[in-house]
Amino acid sequence: MNAFSLKDKVVVVTGGTGILGGSFVLAIAKAGARVVIIGRNQERLEQKKNEVLALGGQALALQADVMEEAQLINARDQILATYGTIDGLVNAAGGNVPEALLTPDQDIFDLNIAATKKAMDLNLWGSVVPTHILGASMLEKGGSIVNISSVSSKKVLTRVLGYSMGKAAIDQYTEWLGVEAATRHAGKIRVNSITPGFFLTEQNRRMLTNEDGSLTERGEKIIRATPYGRFGKPEELNGALIYLLSDASKFVTGITVTVDGGYTVYGGI
Template sequence: MSMTDSWSDDFALNMFNLKGKVAVITGGNGTLGAAYARAFALHGANVIVTARNMKTLSETVDAVKEVGGNCMAIQSDVTDKESVLALVDKVDKEFGAIDILVNNAGMAFRAPAEEMPADKFEQVMSVNVTGTLIPCQVFGRYFMAKGKGKIVNTSSVRGFCGHPDGYSAYAASKAAVDNLTKQLATEWSIKGVKDGFTINVNAIAPTLIKSPLTKEICDDPRRIAPFLARLPMGRVAETTDMVGLVLFLSSPASDFINGQIIYVDGGCTAG
């Protein structure tokens, strides 16, 4: 069997290896953030979780330490550039490197489109879009100087298709995250070829995920019905459905994947 000159058995054996990597997770106090943190730690990465509320971050840190992982909590506001700059500086001084950024911070506010308050619309756009842009900018500059880095943004199927449950602000914000992801990947790929760095920017796009925040929907037969009607696999997502893709997009196995919005949606967007 012939192999190309670029083939490496060592790469094949280590393409999913995250041991010793340093991963920063925004929104690290939520259900998904905590799951990502624990999964990264189980795969040998050093984990930094951030949010505006330090008290809730402590629960994530405890969950990671339960499995022997190394986890640090740092208070930070993703919509405040100075706050994110301080975050990068502190992590770099503590660990000497940063390899991965997972933009998991976000919010939703549901209201009928014709009644959506402008201030709530702007708040959702600020947290979900500006709160993705600023970390991408700050960490992106760090990765340019370092030579490489991985960024995983959080989108949603709502960025691709609408839904009859008051998602005008959320859907608009996630559509913006989709195109921001593609734009950054394109710009930084071209710039990276010239300047000698590689930054992968991709996004994970889930459907409805079962969590304490979605309990009111998942437990209401009337509200869950429209979701299930568009899920060929017949169920909403579990937290465990999300973790594998985030780890993959953070690992060497995804080195040639860039600017992609990858749907983890039980077939929702397939037809």
């Protein structure tokens, strides 16, 4: 038996229409799982579902906002009515809030507090709420929850305070829930995270690249600080993801797998 196979599992991906989340969806389908795609845009949900079907996989596309409990409860009920189980959850929803970014011409004390709170809420509660609504369905059979952290939780990145605080909280939440779930539920539910380095997404593309595709000053600094000398490719996260969702990691909980081209360990020399 292939320990890395997801055959016959049902895996939910929030933020499944984004750059990284969309890559996760296809990787999970290729590994044999029935994948549930959760997002806010119905058209993009259907597009991603059709990509899975074109691979010969099975998919269910559900429109829901990860910050809205009622919508997630409805999504959970539809999943259970369709497949009868939830075996995995990937919390890929999140990202920067434009109004929360501190611009170069602003002082630190000009920070938009309301927008900063919104960014933190999205990146923390946007994973906590789905976990507690969907994760409870794993109590009988067991399952795996994978959160998405960020290198901004390990090293200070200028301008993105709300996002960084949310991801730092995700690190603590992953460890806390991993321990609590293991001790309270006989190790049936495991909780881990992936810490991506810099990948071009819809949220950060304008900060890292110019309209002509060249790097911004911020983008150049990041490349210089990354031993691999480039941004990551979305599919380069998939190996870590499949490992954490599969039985190959059944004695692993409370950890983060860092996929950053060496960024967080590089001393600059």
